[in-house]
Amino acid sequence: MRIAGLDFGSNTTLLLIADVVDGKVVNVLCDETRITKMGQGVHKSKKFHPDSLARVEQALKDYEKLIQKFQPDKVCGVATSAARDVENSHVLFEMAKSHGVPIEVISGTREAELTFRGAFADRAPEANSCVIDVGGGSTELIFKDGEKIVGQSIDVGSVRLMDLYGESDPMDQESFQQMRNYVRERLNPDWKSQNFEHGVAVAGTPTILAAMEMGLKDFDCEKVDGFRLEKKTLQDWMSKLQKMSLNEREQIVGLPKGRADVIVAGCAILFEFLDFIGLESLEVSIRGVRFGVVLDQAH
Incomplete structure (x- = not known):
């Protein structure tokens, strides 16, 4: 069909x-x-x-x-x-x-179910896997509990956060720290007890960060899909991006101009989720x- x-x-x-x-x-x-x-x-x-x-x-x-x-x-x-x-x-x-x-x-909840199913459209999920979907308005963390897909949507998204904290260009350190705190305060403590062993990240933030890390002038699905983003890599990009103006970010190879405004918030969200659940890296997926x-x- x-x-x-x-x-x-x-x-x-x-x-x-x-x-x-x-x-x-x-x-x-x-x-x-x-x-x-x-x-x-x-x-x-x-x-x-x-x-x-x-x-x-x-x-x-x-x-x-x-x-x-x-x-x-x-x-x-x-x-x-x-x-x-x-x-x-x-x-x-x-x-x-x-x-x-x-x-x-x-x-x-429904968004989380569809995201999990989409992320693993090409294979069965590994044991103790989770999916992180950084959106513009919300971010979902999804995993399987037995046969049931369990997901929670948190109202932290890259567009939403830039509306709240992105008035200065570059983003000042105080606003950046407030934004990170805003994310952390909304994360669910119960997630820490899940003992995740494998994480998959979907949507524009992780796929573009992978393209940036590889220096891809043209987006290449085959290279991006399955790329592993290390926590240290996210931390390094987060630090760099926060200090750069919008114009400077638009010059980064692999970062489309249309995403340069929200990548600071997107990177911070992804890092805070990864750090909170205790994983050292994430697999990037082009699905969702x-x-x-x-x-x-x-x-």
């Missing part, structure tokens, strides 16, 4: 069109990302910004053409943290519907919610 799965996140809008056979993604026809910053200002205003909606509509116009080209059997979109937080989500629903995309606003959506819709 051919499925188109769209993920309307707080920082990006993604489209995956893939063939699914016997519960596995066997052929990826299209895997696209647009930086739409749908979570811009949402933490304070509780409304989608008109500029954000304009960027999302442009992405939908692009994606509508791809959906028409590949003719999937089903089209399904999910909206996450930003859509959960706003009063005018109906504007997004109507816009997407006009481009042939139905949207479901999913809970943090959109893969989970495609697998879910194929049933």
